[in-house]
Amino acid sequence: MRGVRKVAVLGSTGSIGQQALDVIRTYPRRLQVIGLAAGENLGLLKEQIAEFSPEMFYCSARLDFSYDGQVSSMESIASHPEVDVVIIATSGKVGLSPLLAAIRAGKAIALANKEALVTAGDIVMAEAKRYRAQILPIDSEHSAIWQCLRGEKSKPRRLFLTASGGPFYHYAQSQLSQVTVEQALRHPTWRMGKKVTIDSATLLNKGLEAIEAHWLFGISFDNMDILIHPQSIIHSMVEFQDGSIKAQLSPPDMRLPIEYALSYPERLHNSKSPRLDLTKIRSLTFEPVDQDRFPCLRLALHAGRLGGTYPAVLCAADEIAVELFLQERLPFTGIAGIIEKVLEQHHNVLRPSLEEILAADGWAREMALRVARKEAVR
Amino acid sequence: MRGVRKVAVLGSTGSIGQQALDVIRTYPRRLQVIGLAAGENLGLLKEQIAEFSPEMFYCSARLDFSYDGQVSSMESIASHPEVDVVIIATSGKVGLSPLLAAIRAGKAIALANKEALVTAGDIVMAEAKRYRAQILPIDSEHSAIWQCLRGEKSKPRRLFLTASGGPFYHYAQSQLSQVTVEQALRHPTWRMGKKVTIDSATLLNKGLEAIEAHWLFGISFDNMDILIHPQSIIHSMVEFQDGSIKAQLSPPDMRLPIEYALSYPERLHNSKSPRLDLTKIRSLTFEPVDQDRFPCLRLALHAGRLGGTYPAVLCAADEIAVELFLQERLPFTGIAGIIEKVLEQHHNVLRPSLEEILAADGWAREMALRVARKEAVR
Numbered sequence: 001m002r003g004v005r006k007v008a009v010l011g012s013t014g015s016i017g018q019q020a021l022d023v024i025r026t027y028p029r030r031l032q033v034i035g036l037a038a039g040e041n042l043g044l045l046k047e048q049i050a051e052f053s054p055e056m057f058y059c060s061a062r063l064d065f066s067y068d069g070q071v072s073s074m075e076s077i078a079s080h081p082e083v084d085v086v087i088i089a090t091s092g093k094v095g096l097s098p099l100l101a102a103i104r105a106g107k108a109i110a111l112a113n114k115e116a117l118v119t120a121g122d123i124v125m126a127e128a129k130r131y132r133a134q135i136l137p138i139d140s141e142h143s144a145i146w147q148c149l150r151g152e153k154s155k156p157r158r159l160f161l162t163a164s165g166g167p168f169y170h171y172a173q174s175q176l177s178q179v180t181v182e183q184a185l186r187h188p189t190w191r192m193g194k195k196v197t198i199d200s201a202t203l204l205n206k207g208l209e210a211i212e213a214h215w216l217f218g219i220s221f222d223n224m225d226i227l228i229h230p231q232s233i234i235h236s237m238v239e240f241q242d243g244s245i246k247a248q249l250s251p252p253d254m255r256l257p258i259e260y261a262l263s264y265p266e267r268l269h270n271s272k273s274p275r276l277d278l279t280k281i282r283s284l285t286f287e288p289v290d291q292d293r294f295p296c297l298r299l300a301l302h303a304g305r306l307g308g309t310y311p312a313v314l315c316a317a318d319e320i321a322v323e324l325f326l327q328e329r330l331p332f333t334g335i336a337g338i339i340e341k342v343l344e345q346h347h348n349v350l351r352p353s354l355e356e357i358l359a360a361d362g363w364a365r366e367m368a369l370r371v372a373r374k375e376a377v378r
Numbered sequence: 379m380r381g382v383r384k385v386a387v388l389g390s391t392g393s394i395g396q397q398a399l400d401v402i403r404t405y406p407r408r409l410q411v412i413g414l415a416a417g418e419n420l421g422l423l424k425e426q427i428a429e430f431s432p433e434m435f436y437c438s439a440r441l442d443f444s445y446d447g448q449v450s451s452m453e454s455i456a457s458h459p460e461v462d463v464v465i466i467a468t469s470g471k472v473g474l475s476p477l478l479a480a481i482r483a484g485k486a487i488a489l490a491n492k493e494a495l496v497t498a499g500d501i502v503m504a505e506a507k508r509y510r511a512q513i514l515p516i517d518s519e520h521s522a523i524w525q526c527l528r529g530e531k532s533k534p535r536r537l538f539l540t541a542s543g544g545p546f547y548h549y550a551q552s553q554l555s556q557v558t559v560e561q562a563l564r565h566p567t568w569r570m571g572k573k574v575t576i577d578s579a580t581l582l583n584k585g586l587e588a589i590e591a592h593w594l595f596g597i598s599f600d601n602m603d604i605l606i607h608p609q610s611i612i613h614s615m616v617e618f619q620d621g622s623i624k625a626q627l628s629p630p631d632m633r634l635p636i637e638y639a640l641s642y643p644e645r646l647h648n649s650k651s652p653r654l655d656l657t658k659i660r661s662l663t664f665e666p667v668d669q670d671r672f673p674c675l676r677l678a679l680h681a682g683r684l685g686g687t688y689p690a691v692l693c694a695a696d697e698i699a700v701e702l703f704l705q706e707r708l709p710f711t712g713i714a715g716i717i718e719k720v721l722e723q724h725h726n727v728l729r730p731s732l733e734e735i736l737a738a739d740g741w742a743r744e745m746a747l748r749v750a751r752k753e754a755v756r
Contacts, residue, residue: 147622147624150528150529150530151529151530152528152645153643153644153645154644154645160656227656227657234625237627240645241645241646241647241648242634242637242638242641242645242646242648242651243628243629243634243651243653243654244525244626244627244628244634244638244645245627245628245654246526246625246626246627247612247624247625247627248622248623248625249623249624249625250621250622251621256620259620260622265531266531266532267530267531267532267618267619267620267622268619269619269620270619270620270621273620275617275621276617276621276623278538278605278664279664279665279666281664282663282664282665283661283662283663283664284661284662284663284664285660285662286657286659286660286661286662287657287660
């Protein structure tokens, strides 16, 4: 890594965006913010602009301050000639269009947005190949797999995605139905945004990660195992053709995979990174995952295997259902029910275009609301 | 890996040698035995010759059978032009000379012999660099580190050597002094030769491995941690500059690191390799090592840090002490005492020549026997 790498952070006021800026702040001689993009959090965006003086920024809300360099779209930042790396840390489907713009500009892309790969993995990977854009995963699980695959020539035999299990992994079915929003937002090991914290508690998130891994690493769902590993120290593992397994370990801190993606293929010297002391942790434990008590995971893997527009429908229905749960209009265990009913009603489109994916997304949102109304949501 | 790789197995009737032949047997289209060398076990050598029809073989004992291709030294096999890979699986200092012959012939060398690197690591690594000979570790710990370093560009920050702790790790001092030969030869996780099984029980073996790792990977003793990990599933770990750690895992079976060294940089497709199921193992545990109850480890690390001829003295004194223990002439806890007294008497030679190393070895053996006699060995 020579000189300074110029980084655009799309979704800079979200949880991943803030942690990305924290990483950039640590290495002022290696990383520099060139662009920022945010949604509604004007106060924080203003602070970030003041601190990092980006050449350009985008905001979807109306500004209450003025600063030079405002641009009219995230795409124009993602494809700007001076940008070396684009961090896509927006959540939801708004990440897809700037991701494609960055790909078509041949950028290195540090990808935190889940929905883009889950709903349009086929298109994203084909375009990345065509434009030789590097997609560098930021999620701890995919970063772990990517690190384990480093330098290996042969295709892996199996991936093990680890999951903390979230706060309710040992709850009985009857307890799960009583889970409150406040409880669900308290994740035992990871600091994350609200939506992904709920998706972690239902384990739907792990299913989305399996779909992402399928696209990123070209591995079939039959060759992926999900392991409950409550300590969140082993972030995932790869089994090779000869039976040897590599694992990546670190204290649960998103800044490490972010830093790895931003500095790749180098590893930056980080004396402040928390040191893992396994003699203090003493035990790393593993359990099989129970898809009966966590039906969201089963549904996500099912949608992933079916492919086509099913993953888009899964994401859209989940977004509505999680929103209803956060509004306390749906019990925790009602999330899976909504997703399941919407998936059941869907007519799949195989190898869909972007338009067909967006159409499926729209259909699924409407259907999810309709199902929720029928179920006499509070 | 194109075509068939021709392998010479030096020490073919020992534990590692037999397991190496087992690996070669599994891949007849990729690996072929071209040379064998053994010591006293004529019966087994005869069987191996009958099965593998090597072009050449060496035996230090007088033959009771006749077969073409007998050569007069291990060195002539190690440096033979047709040999692609030399497995050095002889134990003790007899491995050093054929190792140097293989190095000077620029061979790929799968190294299982500990003493060569421990006693003459400086010379071995300098010669390997000079003759561009690849040294491929076969020990599970060093293979794990080597696998974790694969594809990484920057020097690691720390190595974690794991140790099962042997059969007596939770014994009190008073119990340790009562340990019988039979108990000491029963290792909980690994199948190995007698000498290394006793060295595992005293933890001296882990100290030798630290010295080997120091030479193989250029890591100082300050940047090596030893972790007791009774399940022997994580075979070692590497911490990088950014704080990320990689580990290599597999069921404890020496055939995997042997196969990895013989097929490197490929990984062979092994459908028969035992599959690791962490949901059955459930828990991987880690404890700090107690150098007070296992003084052999402390002595070995001390000798490693001092360098020069100290490691040769350590190995020689240990060989005598273990032999006395196996003959039931010394208690288990007496092994460390002999080593410590011999080390205390030694005058170090820094950057020793091979002759000086061999002289130190001879001196240490004599001194060890003298110390043992004084201690009124049974």
